Amino acid sequence: MAMTPIRLLRLGPLGEEVPALLDETGAIRDLRPLTDDIDGRFLASNGIERARAAVGELPLLPDADALRVGAPIARPSAVICIGQNFGQHAAEMGAPPPSRPIVFFKHPNTVVGPHDDILVPLGAEKIDWEVELGVVIGTRARYLGSPEEALAHVAGFVVSDDVSERHYQLEESLGQWSKGKCFETFNPVGPWLVPADQVAHQRLRMWSTVNGEVRQDSTTADMVFSVAELVHQLSQFLVLEPGDLINTGTPQGVALSGRFPFLAVGDVLEMGIEGLGSHKQQLVPTRLEACR
Numbered sequence: 001m002a003m004t005p006i007r008l009l010r011l012g013p014l015g016e017e018v019p020a021l022l023d024e025t026g027a028i029r030d031l032r033p034l035t036d037d038i039d040g041r042f043l044a045s046n047g048i049e050r051a052r053a054a055v056g057e058l059p060l061l062p063d064a065d066a067l068r069v070g071a072p073i074a075r076p077s078a079v080i081c082i083g084q085n086f087g088q089h090a091a092e093m094g095a096p097p098p099s100r101p102i103v104f105f106k107h108p109n110t111v112v113g114p115h116d117d118i119l120v121p122l123g124a125e126k127i128d129w130e131v132e133l134g135v136v137i138g139t140r141a142r143y144l145g146s147p148e149e150a151l152a153h154v155a156g157f158v159v160s161d162d163v164s165e166r167h168y169q170l171e172e173s174l175g176q177w178s179k180g181k182c183f184e185t186f187n188p189v190g191p192w193l194v195p196a197d198q199v200a201h202q203r204l205r206m207w208s209t210v211n212g213e214v215r216q217d218s219t220t221a222d223m224v225f226s227v228a229e230l231v232h233q234l235s236q237f238l239v240l241e242p243g244d245l246i247n248t249g250t251p252q253g254v255a256l257s258g259r260f261p262f263l264a265v266g267d268v269l270e271m272g273i274e275g276l277g278s279h280k281q282q283l284v285p286t287r288l289e290a291c292r
Contacts, residue, residue: 007192017070028064039074040243072193085249114190126166130250134160150231208271218251
């Protein structure tokens with residue numbers, strides 16, 4: 001039987017998003033008859049297949065087009081990132097491709113919607129963009145025996161932006177990067193979670209622009225370690241839980257290369273991945289009164 005293509009999303013104000021499904025006709029359907037949210041529990045309970053089976057019975061979501069688009073997964077328990085995982089990006093950094101995956105983490109509360117503003121941290125001067133293929137884990141993965149086993153643990157894929165402040169990352173973090181990666185709003189995700197079996201994930205075009213000017217234009221074929229290899233290797237060092245997000249690295253064309261200026265307040269950043277949708281974000285100043 002033919003697979004029913006669907007895309008999952010979460011719509012509504014920040015912190016009040018409701019789960020929804022975009023069907024093949026373009027209609028947005030309310031997913032709440034099946035789940036309260038698109039989270040690890042939903043994914044681990046065969047949620048994607050249950051959603052596919054129920055498409056024709058799910059009601060339309062009223063005024064869906066007027067709602068804010070949130071991150072398509074509820075706050076993950078972990079955001080795991082891979083550094084220098086594109087051959088040409090490693091080259092523009094003056095480094096050979098890594099022999100093993102470079103792993104770092106972002107705070108889960110960095111995750112926001114694909115069109116939410118990016119808040120410029122206090123004192124920041126070197127904000128950079130990184131379009132990345134995001135992998136969403138569907139079932140628990142620990143000590144996997146081979147890369148061939150890994151893809152069965154992947155629920156789907158998203159567009160992810162690993163926003164970075166390079167001064168804090170490289171000069172303040174003393175080699176471990178976290179201080180430049182974990183600011184609020186520093187990981188826009190979305191607009192959709194596309195099920196893994198609908199995505200030819202190792203041959204997708206990915207791109208980014210700043211104020212309409214092209215910055216990145218590459219494909220996931222340039223990845224040093226494939227999605228299957230990453231999930232397998234990560235499972236040897238940590239337990240991947242349903243709903244966790246893996247950012248798999250960015251292609252060449254970032255500001256840190258020295259070819260482009262860093263981002264500033266007022267800049268408009270756009271990015272996307274073939275079949276997974278696109279982001280559009282503006283950089284705005286952080287206001288302390290909004291943080292207290």
